[in-house]
Amino acid sequence: MTKITANEFSGATFRPQQFIRAERLGSKVNVDQLNLFVESSPENAKLTRDLITQVTMDPVLKTGSEYYELDKSQHREATALKIAKMASYMEQDIQMAFKKYRNHDVVKSLQTDSEFPILTAKDLSIFDKRLSIISNQDPQLGTRIGVHLGLFGNCIRGNGTDEQIRYWLQEKGALFLKGIYGCFAMTELGHGSNVAQLQTRAEFDSETDSFKINTPDLPATKWWIGGAAHTATHATVYARLIVDKKDYGVKTFVVPLRDPTTFQLLPGVFIGDIGAKMGRDGIDNGWIQFQNVVIPHEYMLSRFTRVINSGGSLRVETEPTLDQISGYSALLNGRVNMVMDSFRFGSKFATIAIRYAVGRQQFAPDNDKTGKASEVQLMNYPLHQYRVLPHLAVVYLISPAAFQLMSTYHSTLDALYKASSSGDKRQLQSVSLKLKDLFIDSASLKATNTWLVATVIDELRQACGGHGYSAYNGFGKGYNDWVVQCTWEGDNSILSLTSARSILKKFTDLAQGKVQKSESFRYLDPQSVMDILKGSKTAKLESMNDYFEVWGIMLVKMLHHCVNLVKQTKSTDSISKHLLLISRFHAFHSMLRVFSLKLQSSADSHVQDENSRELLWKLYRLFSVYFIDKYSGEFQQFKVFTPDQISKLVQPQLIGLLPEVRKECIALTDAFKLPDAMLNAPIGYYDGDIYNNYYNEVIKNNPPEPDGPGKPAYHGLLRTMLERGFQGVENLEKLGS
Amino acid sequence: MTKITANEFSGATFRPQQFIRAERLGSKVNVDQLNLFVESSPENAKLTRDLITQVTMDPVLKTGSEYYELDKSQHREATALKIAKMASYMEQDIQMAFKKYRNHDVVKSLQTDSEFPILTAKDLSIFDKRLSIISNQDPQLGTRIGVHLGLFGNCIRGNGTDEQIRYWLQEKGALFLKGIYGCFAMTELGHGSNVAQLQTRAEFDSETDSFKINTPDLPATKWWIGGAAHTATHATVYARLIVDKKDYGVKTFVVPLRDPTTFQLLPGVFIGDIGAKMGRDGIDNGWIQFQNVVIPHEYMLSRFTRVINSGGSLRVETEPTLDQISGYSALLNGRVNMVMDSFRFGSKFATIAIRYAVGRQQFAPDNDKTGKASEVQLMNYPLHQYRVLPHLAVVYLISPAAFQLMSTYHSTLDALYKASSSGDKRQLQSVSLKLKDLFIDSASLKATNTWLVATVIDELRQACGGHGYSAYNGFGKGYNDWVVQCTWEGDNSILSLTSARSILKKFTDLAQGKVQKSESFRYLDPQSVMDILKGSKTAKLESMNDYFEVWGIMLVKMLHHCVNLVKQTKSTDSISKHLLLISRFHAFHSMLRVFSLKLQSSADSHVQDENSRELLWKLYRLFSVYFIDKYSGEFQQFKVFTPDQISKLVQPQLIGLLPEVRKECIALTDAFKLPDAMLNAPIGYYDGDIYNNYYNEVIKNNPPEPDGPGKPAYHGLLRTMLERGFQGVENLEKLGS
The missing domain is CATH 2.40.110.10 (Butyryl-CoA Dehydrogenase, subunit A, domain 2)
Known part of the structure; x- marks a missing residue:
């Protein structure tokens, strides 16, 4: 085996590092501020970075390319070893949360001292985040701990008495990964x-x-x-x-x-x-x-x-x-986490595919008659921009919605525990309404985003061509690990139907004068609904708000269509396909609304740099028009846009935004600040030295065979086949048949 | 470990076998004739069945659930062993093709006797079919032989002189999996x-x-x-x-x-x-x-x-x-085979998911107030029908197109060899035109159908819920093995672009009076194109022909739009997204056209039974309206259908066809005649005893752990974690810091 590196040759065909470097030099945006935007705050961003550093450097927790070679039993044992390591980190995280690191063994008090305050979700927030971060590196590890803490633990929290909660989770030690599992x-x-x-x-x-x-x-x-x-x-x-x-x-x-x-x-x-x-x-x-x-x-x-x-x-x-x-509330935590996972998992594959597309070259330009022009970067092809960049917009749009959902979840659950402990009927009533809205939002966001990210991984793998099929570039295991999120803790189709039926109920309730107070259902404002149905409020794409409001108009018209269809056909059979989309469009509306509200405030967004803000607005518009175009069937059928508006308004905006976002695509992925060790995919490493990095990982994981390079252990079997003689039936006459 | 079977309990919750049995009893169609339809002829159907029996029963070739447990090196070696076995079958297949089984070792003559006639594609046709069948059971085996015979072999056939062909393929033995690999x-x-x-x-x-x-x-x-x-x-x-x-x-x-x-x-x-x-x-x-x-x-x-x-x-x-x-012709064979693979692979997963959906129950009916009603079969939900049955239609529509493409491929290649041997310029000219059309058709059919089947597998897996995620039900490895077909031997995006550009060229050539003779391009008939663009020929869904012609109208309008867009924007950037669809719609048009031509003739289709014909027409219409609805954005944008036609014509047909096809869905999957051993997925076995079959495969592959059932080898590691003491920092005072 030899190693020829691209650098050793003066006439090297490709130098992908130079392309990636050039993008960084040419960037006009502030990567740090973009990072604050997706991480939601400077404190969160710092915590995320610290935790990423720890999980990617820790000798037990880190995950290299050898991870892709493990078989089932090796994965099982390696995961158990990592759980034990995570347990140690957890105790430290709790000590720090109580700010009693010195002179007090907090875990000991929590387990043995019934006078000691009970552990709250907030006390576990650092560890929760650690778990979320490590799930991006090793999803099966995240789940295996998550089943214990999230499902087992939340089932007890949601259904147990205060004594039962303290007994199982603290005294027995479950919350600290001790005593019981x-x-x-x-x-x-x-x-x-x-x-x-x-x-x-x-x-x-x-x-x-x-x-x-x-x-x-x-x-x-x-x-x-x-x-x-x-x-x-x-x-x-x-x-x-x-x-x-x-x-x-x-x-x-x-x-x-x-x-x-x-x-x-x-x-x-x-x-x-x-x-x-x-x-x-x-x-x-x-x-x-x-x-x-x-x-x-x-x-x-x-x-x-x-x-x-x-x-x-x-x-x-x-x-x-x-x-x-409460019977179902154990699943709520998982759904909320899966929206955050969607952001983090998506950001990983967007980074890999975009760096590859910038570094990879393919075909000479059409106008090259000399045959000498160097080949075009994949990312410069309009089709490739269309295949890749909307997925980057998806990832950016998930983040603010994920952080907001997480915060609503925590505040609602806190209110639930308070109300159920106090037994105050009015409080219970109010928290139960909030909980129902949280069920709708979390169901539609979980289903929509886990599906979106499955598509993100799949289509970005294809955009990396053959190299996307190599296990070492992460897409294979990434996809296989990911897609179960579409099925477990609430099957996506069932969740979508359930949430859409609740939305439809809210819509029909309007006729009874019931007004929706929740922010997520602003599109059901009675006046606005009437204006849309009368035709005095129509869709446009002018102001920034239009890009989310258009989804509200779509929802109202579709809901109206569904009500009519049920009336006409006396059956709900014909609307189930529409209901799936209502849940999805509700999620799009929320994501766009939350994103735009955040970006409108420079305090909330942490983005002061004008170019960076502009770029984020472009991603926001790209997300909206990409999906309007994707669902242009519905947009035209329900007369939100005319066929000509699709041709002359929507599609030109889509085609126009792609090269704009393309200019900063490396900065936009650098802004996720994912170290190579987290990506674990050599075609996506930071330095862009695609071919050497990839080749090296392949070599590392495939040493020469014991009998000599390229000589398989089973060569005897092959030789026997190739050297076999003639097997046909000859000269039967001599048998005298 | 215990085994409780459902049958032992009188109050058993579920008896899925009964549902499946009831469907078979209630069926009004002729499964054998449906089988002849998808297998193209009685001779082919018999050969397919014989070969399936052989590859599923042969002790070396058969593939059980243990297949899903093998690691990489085990797969490599098991595949090599199977190749050697296939080599033996091959010699017999060649003997039989030469009808010289007795008294003559044909392979010996082919290798050693230069006077013996040269081997033609026809002589290898039984083995080719055997390879295609076994690829459905074990795709990696099919590829590993296919690389040698199809790519290596066809590269030599396509680029070598007659002497080189005879030397490498016959004398050296390559064609017989001998001598060289x-x-x-x-x-x-x-x-x-x-x-x-x-x-x-x-x-x-x-x-x-x-x-x-x-x-x-x-x-x-x-x-x-x-x-x-x-x-x-x-x-x-x-x-x-x-x-x-x-x-x-x-x-x-x-x-x-x-x-x-x-x-x-x-x-x-x-x-x-x-x-x-x-x-x-x-x-x-x-x-x-x-x-x-x-x-x-x-x-x-x-x-x-x-x-x-x-x-x-x-x-x-x-x-x-x-x-x-000819440089590219080696890849042509693979593309043609992949369309046939699409049919076979798709039929497997359609069978599994449909039997499961018929046997599986979920939720009581909406109108059940007693709580005692037994749960509804999944397949009776309109949403489930929408999620599953169009994929069955896809599989049925692929088959006639795949057989036709295969036959065109063989006749064109034969003509090419003849023309290039004779050197006749006119013949060469004519065959080169045919070859170009074959490139377009095979590219668009390969890209479209490998993509469709990736979606088929993915969506049908999701339709099987959690059990779809079990390795033993085949979807996981099936998907992972399948999706590379979208990338290799012509990346689907590139193939689609290339074929669409050629179609666009044909369209613009019309203005120069160049008329297309190929059947695949009938929609480019000059008069018809003019009528469509003038608006005198419009889309409808009345006669059976309308269901394919509507795609021709769509293509003409889209091509016209692309030409205008390029004129306006002076760039092809804005049309690449449309080009992808043009290639796909061209494939849809071909598939529907070939299917309807075949079904119109009872001799060609081998379907005399009226109910069965009716059912096949329903699948044909379902395919067409399902995709019209899926691409309703384009159908409305390019004014093939109005928004109201989508609501009142297309969608009601779609919703109406689903319960019709549902009635015979078990017969339609039985008609593929895939034995359990080929399915290798217990939730899809013929008897429908879903839970026992699945449970048994899980038990068989997961015997109790050596240290006792459920006691992992690494339990010491878990115990150490759970029993650990307190780790916090206490009483630092005594250290006198």
Whole structure:
């Protein structure tokens, strides 16, 4: 094997580094301010950078190209090792949050001192962010911890009494990745989205004051349970509460699975490995069957539903509204996080594909008659700009929406805990309305953005040609790891339908004079709706606000069309396809609105530099017109734009914006400030030395074969085939048949 | 571990088998005739079935769920073993084709007897079909043989003299997978699509009458070469022909790489492994660098370009038109095959997802107030029908086009060989025109259908929810293996642009009175074009022909728009996005036209049963209206349909067809006649016993851990983490800081 580097040759065909360097020299924008914009604040930006540095440099946590070579069992073990390392970081993060680093072991107090204040979400915010950052580098690690803290932990927080929360999460140590490790046993082999029909049974036995957990048939097997195959000592189990043979519907129970010391399964618990998956092989998804597994009465999570067993008389008390909401709230956290993941994961692949497109050359210019002109940079082709740059705009548009959703989530959940602790009916009423809007927004943003980023990864991989198919450039594992986000914790189609039905309900409620107060539904302002339907308010693309308002006009017209269609056909069959789009357009409207509000304020946006602001406005417009064009079928069908407006207004703006954004595409990706170690894809490294970087990673991971370079271990098999003699049937006569 | 089967329980939640059985009982169509339709003829259908039986039962070739557990090196070796087995089948297939099975070793004669007739494509047609069938089961195996026979072999056939063809392919044994194994060294690290700019050099040395092959710099490294890392003994190398320092452009050369006996690399040849990829890990893609590798003059493939070295005087003779065409013809075979692959691969995933959707239940009906109604079959939801059934229509529409393209390919290539052997100028002229049309059609069909099937697999996986993400249900590896078809042997975007530019050229040629004779371009009939542009011919959806003609109208209007746009903007920048669609719409037009022609004739279609014909017409209409709706933006923008026609004509037809096709969806998938062993995805098996089948495959592949069920080898690591003590900093005072 030899190594010829491009630099050794004076007549080298390509020098991609020079192109990338030239873009940086020619840039007129402020990369630091762009970074503040996408990271939401200077404090956040600094924290992000510090955490990125730590997770990419830590000898256990860092992830190089060898990551793409690991098999399933190696991924599983490497992930477990990383979890243990993350546990150490967590204790430090909590110490720092309490500002009691010195002279006080905060975790010890939280676990052992019942007078010590209870841990809040805020105290865990640094670690949450650390987890979000490392998920961008190693998604399966993020999930495997997230199942324990986010799903198991939030199931207990959302459904447990204060005592249960303190017991499981602090005393037992779950919140600190100590003592016990949890999994979230909701999904069954036969039931995913339809939680209310789960079949696992938890039957109350009043004599022993305990529950028996049972799996009644094969489809009721808990399935896909992350952490179950190897790690979890406990599960929060979704099971039907049966008291005196009466079925009270699905409630939540903590069920021990394994002895945390020996890791042997406990009596009546049967567990197996789900095995190989499309991606995220580092997660030990398993299946669980229960046969008369006994748990004490106290292991039922009883914040909103309680079984009262007083001297032989049994009764079930429940708080119906909140009971139902909180049952799903464990999934809310995941959905909110997935919108943030969409931003971070998208930014990674946008960086890789754009640096490659700037460095890569292909075909001489059309007007070159000499055959000597050097080949054109991929990024200079209009088609390539169209294939790549809108995805960059997508990533930029996700960020402000993700940060805002996160903040709404935290404030709403805080309000919920306060209201449910105080028991104040008015407060409960108000927080339950907020929670419903949060369900709609998080569902539509989760579904829309996880789908968008799946497309981003897929189309950007294709834009990198053959090299996008190499495992070492990250797209393959990235895509395989990513796409499950479209299915889990709320299937995207179901989430879209659910959120769109709620939006449709809000629309029909307008006729009853019910006014929407939430910012996300500003497009349902009664006056504005009337103006749109009467035709006095029409779509335009002049002021910056027009670019999000046009989506509001679209939504109103589509909702109106759906109402009519249901009236005419007496069935909702014909609108389900439209409902998917209503959810998506609601998300687009939110994203554009939040982005433009933020950018209008130089304090909020942290962008004072005029060129940078201008550029961000271009991304905003590009996002809007790209999707207007993509959904021009709907825009014309519902008469938001005429065919001529599509040809003369929308498409020329789209075609015109692409070369503008192209000028600063390297700055826009540099602004994500993702180090090479986070990208883990040599064709996208900062220095742009595409060919050497890529070649080196390939060489590093593929040393010469033991029998000699290029000589496979199974060469004997090949030789036997090639050297075989003639096999045909000859001269049968001599057999005298 | 226990196994609870659904059948053991009288109160079993689900019995998916019953649903599937009921569909079969209720079917009113003739599955056998539908099968004849997609397999094109009774002879073909029988051959397909025999070959499927053989490749799914052969102990070496068969592929079970353990396939999804193999790592890269296991895939490589298992694939090599299968190649050797395929080689045996091949000899038998050739014997049978020559009908000289008895008393004559045909392969021996072909290799050793120069008087024996030369092998034609027809003699290999059974094996070609066998390869196509097994590619549906194990795509990497198909490719690994396809690189040798299709790319290496066709490069020699397309560029070699008759003597060279006989020497390399027959005498040396390449065509029989004997003696030598070839790879196709076209792509370089720095050059993919732009073949004319490849940098590898082949310099002629008149003194030794030989060529020196060199890799001038790193980006000129041959890259992605399938078979190079482990298997290939020879390569057809694309390199710049340099004679007397003059560069004659890229030509083809046979270069030995390894000793076929020892598998050691030959002098000056440096080879490494490309390593891990997104999919198809069973292919040993490699990189090659040449340093002064010497090959004899005769190893240059010289059908159209020759270096004449007579007594010190050097001259290069070339046949310019055919030289260029034939240079690319090696790729043509692959493109044609990929359209057939699209049909076969698509049929597999359509079968899996549709059987699952019929067997799977989710949510009770909306009108159920009792909570006791059994849950609704997924397939009965209008949204699910919309998500799934158009993909079934896609698969059905691909088949007739694929068979027709294959037949055009063979007849055109035959004509080319005849014309180039005879040297008849008129024949050469005529065949070169046919070849150009074949380039357009194959490019647009390859790009369109490989993209469509990528979407088919992706969206059908999502339609199977979480279980679609399990490796054992095939979608993961299926997608990863598939998507490279969108990139290799002509990147889909480039192919689409190229074919659309040729179509645009044909359109502008009309003004010069040039008339298109090819059937594929019937929509460019001058009178019809004029009628469309004058507005006297408009789109409708009444007769069956309307459903393909509407795409012709669309194409004419779009081409006209592009011509105007280029005139106005003086640049082609604004049309590249439209060009992509022109290529796609051209493919849709062809597919619909070929399908309807076939179905109109009961002899051609082999469908006499009226219900079955009706059903096929419904699939045809569904395909057309589904894509009209999907591209309704263009249909309205270019005024083929008005917004109201979309709402009142197109969408109601779409919504109306779905429940019609749904009624026979099981029959339509049964008609592909794919045995379970070919599907290799338990949620899609014939008996519909989804949960037991799936559970059993998971159990089979995941036996209990050696230390006890559910106890991972790395449990010590987990225990250490969970049992760790307190780590915080306490009582620093005593250190007396």
